[in-house]
Amino acid sequence: MRNLFPILTVVAAIFVIWYGAAVALNAPWAKDQAKRAGVELTFSELVADTWSQKKPKLPAPHQVTAEIWKTTGEMVAKGRAFSKRSLIYHSWITLSATMLGFVMGTGFGILLAIGIVYNRVMDMSVMPWVIASQTIPILAIAPMIIVVLNAVGISGLLPKAMISMYLSFFPVVVGMVKGLRSPDQMQLDQMRTWNATAGQQFWRLRLPSSMPFLFASLKVAMAASLVGAIVGELPTGAVAGLGARLLAGSYYGQTIQIWSALIMAAALAACLVAMIGMIQRMTLKRMGMAQ
Amino acid sequence: MMWIAIGVISWLIGWRANVWLAAQPTSRFTTLMVPVIFGLTLVMIWEAAVRGFEISPVLLPAPSVIAVTFVQSLDILWQDFVQTVIKGALSGYILGCGSAFLIAIVIDRFPFLQRGLLPVGNFVAALPIVGMAPILVMWFGFDWQSKAAVVVVMVFFPMLVNTVEGLQATDKMQRDLMRTYASSYMQTLLKLRLPAAMPFIFNGLKITTTLALIGAIVAEFFGSPIKGMGFRISTSVGQLALDLVWAEIVVAAIVGSAFYGGVAKLEKALTFWHPSQRG
Structure with missing residues (x-):
């Protein structure tokens, strides 16, 4: 306040x-x-x-607001919320690719992190590459992934989700490795004195104590995932999605359309990150870890 | 058939070698060799799979083909490198990080701005700023200036947030000590707070290296002169010349790692006194 x-x-x-x-x-x-x-x-x-x-x-803010209202609120009022001229439709396309990629990336990232924490060979061979890959501008290969997957016959949601997955899985791996390793020797020893199995040690000590790290990286991953979905829509030739609106707008000089797509993307990012923040607060509170 | 066998054999050898190396006592040699062997094994499997299963070069060219293309088109790659990295990314990076640094110092001076701008900055740092690219391309034209502008916008907020956070990293005791020395604002800033902020500043500088390259490359998807890495990637994909695309990606990977590594080296040299660098 x-x-x-x-x-x-x-x-x-x-x-x-x-x-x-x-x-x-x-x-x-x-x-x-x-x-x-x-x-x-x-x-x-x-x-x-x-x-x-x-x-x-x-465009002045009120022009952008008017455009957003024209393509969302008015469309809903006319009962055409999912027509191709509606921004809700395009946001939905982008959102679905973002969410699918985010879920795949998070799942893959957590699995990889578990492998890295429990397997020394994997730790030594994969971890340096995961870190090195963060320094590479991965978005550059987005057009290639789209076109190649298209050639194999995979099109629509999945190629975009793949790019989102690629971008969102690195923060999760790094955060989860840190988190799963966060219990100190004392706590691990305590588990051992209770004769805990490896499974119990994982489910009752390592996984719970990794939660704060997981949520911090999920926020980064979500933002990255949305960027991935938007960039993934560029090379498909401006068919549908917020990225396509950006590209179409820049082709035809429709600045108001670009700005409204941009504001919509920003609102989407803010909502998604806020949502994770809310889940984080609820989970940590129930686990007794809220500060 | 023979290539598939080679792939399987190299996978087995690489795997065995890494298991054996990982079991050895940790040394500089093993920590370096294990990832190298892992990478080489992946490349071998890739090569063998492409040749063994006769995957069309339109889908996935073999590493050897990419290497040949890389060597053959060095002049194109160099031209794109200069256009995108030196002119676009680097100038934008210096401008963006420099201005963010100066503004962070101003913000730090005024608590009102700090409380107002920092939450906004944090919010903006999480937004898909790449989307600004088409607008900036429209404003600044197709050449490298618009790419530099995109890079400035992309690196500005992460750098700002990190620097402001770093400037607050000193504790009360240290600032009180400076006050007992009757040191002025400038002296406190230069001798205590900026050095203490160094690790945070470098954190920002490191995060933004990748962002700078991404910004410069993606901005070229929205229009550029007939050179540049992003331009080459998007047009070569259209021509199905995937070997050239991969060569560009190799360049991007090398530049990205070198850029990050360079900043990390600089950090090591400048903050050698910090606990995180001793060890």
């Missing part, structure tokens, strides 16, 4: 800068138009024009 006022100030400042920048960036076009028409623009006319152009360099 203490932070609310400063945050609101900053957000307000962002909007002021945004409106100001819209005037500055769109003014040349407005002046040019006015000159061709042979009229002189007063300052207020100029501002009004820069905030209501059809293809502005930088």
